[in-house]
Amino acid sequence: MPNTPQIMTVVDKKEVELFAELFKHIDGEIYTLLRSAQIPNDILTSNDHYDYLPETTVKNVVKIMGESASREEFSLFMWSFCKQTYVPRFVAKLSQQDSLKNALDQFGEQLKLVSNGANVYTKQSGGKWWLVREKPFTNAPWFKFAELFSVIFINELLSVLTQGRWKPSEVGIQNGDLECFQSLPQMGSAQFYTHRPVTAFEIPEDIMLAPIVLPKITQVSDLTKPLPSSFLSAFKLVIKPYLTMGKLPISLASEILNIHVRTIQRRLESEGVVYKTLIEEMVLEQVLELLKQSDLSITQVGAKMGYSDSSHFTRAFKRQMNMTPRQYRKEHS
Incomplete structure (x- = not known):
């Protein structure tokens, strides 16, 4: 044109x-x-x-x-x-x-x-x-x-x-x-x-000039999901893909989002949230979802969420949930 x-x-x-x-x-x-x-x-x-x-x-x-x-x-x-x-x-x-x-x-x-x-x-x-x-x-x-x-x-x-x-x-x-x-x-x-x-x-x-592989997006109508209405909800949305990197220190989140560490802290604190606690809760939420998937072993779930070995994963999970990952899976299978 x-x-x-x-x-x-x-x-x-x-x-x-x-x-x-x-x-x-x-x-x-x-x-x-x-x-x-x-x-x-x-x-x-x-x-x-x-x-x-x-x-x-x-x-x-x-x-x-x-x-x-x-x-x-x-x-x-x-x-x-x-x-x-x-x-x-x-x-x-x-x-x-x-x-x-x-x-x-x-x-x-x-x-x-x-x-x-x-x-x-x-x-x-x-x-x-x-x-x-x-x-x-x-x-x-x-x-x-x-x-x-x-x-x-x-x-x-x-x-x-x-x-x-x-x-x-x-x-x-x-x-x-x-x-x-x-x-x-x-x-x-x-x-x-x-x-x-x-x-x-x-x-x-x-x-x-190289070939590409187009992602499969079949339901365009599903693309208009509710958008975040606060800094906290927006932050949770965009940081979720990076939770598999482990505990995700705030310095790494700052680098990913290109927002100063203190700015992230101040914005989250204004909504009554502490960064470390938020990330732990988000990781746990994702772990619980993965444990409900029977096609993944306990070891695979831990590895997927950034834990170096299954014993470390089990100890961390038990500290938060007062039960082992295996016990949780059995109760929710």
């Missing part, structure tokens, strides 16, 4: 619905927030008398979310949204697997179907491959929040499509607030270049 001026940039109503759902997780009366974002009040009902809305509605939602939450909360909310709802929604529609490049090119075409202002494409420049998001720069307040969202989204998309083989290394951004972007989840090790004409992610050629 040639990059020609549009009379009005529009977005599919279904996309706006997804973003409008975010308002349910911040303080404020929902219809007041919808009006602030210039979204029709019936967007969250089953009314189907229109199919598109102006792109400004999505910009307004992201701006209001950014201004209503702390930087850490905004990042976690948007990461949860991308990981849980938005990225799987696009990945489920992809069919190209012969190379990451072809899958990304197909994604770029998909994006144009939901917004006539979308322009994301692959490009080779300076001897490197890039995934580029082109958006006319503006000093309007919404722009930084929209670019933050785009960086979170693209990072998660590339991670999913490459099954974690790709890691952010060089990222060009149009904004000049370097600290804000460096604090995003999983982006702490990336080298950012500010004041660029486009947003761009560098992708090594051996990854860009």
Whole structure:
């Protein structure tokens, strides 16, 4: 699609619905927030008398979310949204697997179907491959929040499509607030270049041109799960995949999320939670679920949850539950 001026940039109503759902997780009366974002009040009902809305509605939602939450909360909310709802929604529609490049090119075409202002494409420049998001720069307040969202989204998309083989290394951004972007989840090790004409992610050629395996996402309707409504619920959601690493010291959680240790502690303490206790409870909850699965041995359950040997696992479990893992399994089989 040639990059020609549009009379009005529009977005599919279904996309706006997804973003409008975010308002349910911040303080404020929902219809007041919808009006602030210039979204029709019936967007969250089953009314189907229109199919598109102006792109400004999505910009307004992201701006209001950014201004209503702390930087850490905004990042976690948007990461949860991308990981849980938005990225799987696009990945489920992809069919190209012969190379990451072809899958990304197909994604770029998909994006144009939901917004006539979308322009994301692959490009080779300076001897490197890039995934580029082109958006006319503006000093309007919404722009930084929209670019933050785009960086979170693209990072998660590339991670999913490459099954974690790709890691952010060089990222060009149009904004000049370097600290804000460096604090995003999983982006702490990336080298950012500010004041660029486009947003761009560098992708090594051996990854860009290699085949990929698309994850099987068969029930797109299940992707709109309730989003977290607090820092604690968001934290639990995004840290859960890492519990198999063992006790998960807060320094490692800080590194994974790219949020300072003291910030994590302060946010959790404000909700009456101590980090160490929370992780122990979450690990125990996962252990109990695994013990109910008869196809895993006690030793396998312990190993899966990061315990070096079965005796260590048994002692730790008995300390918390006043019974051995074997006794628990017998009672709940």
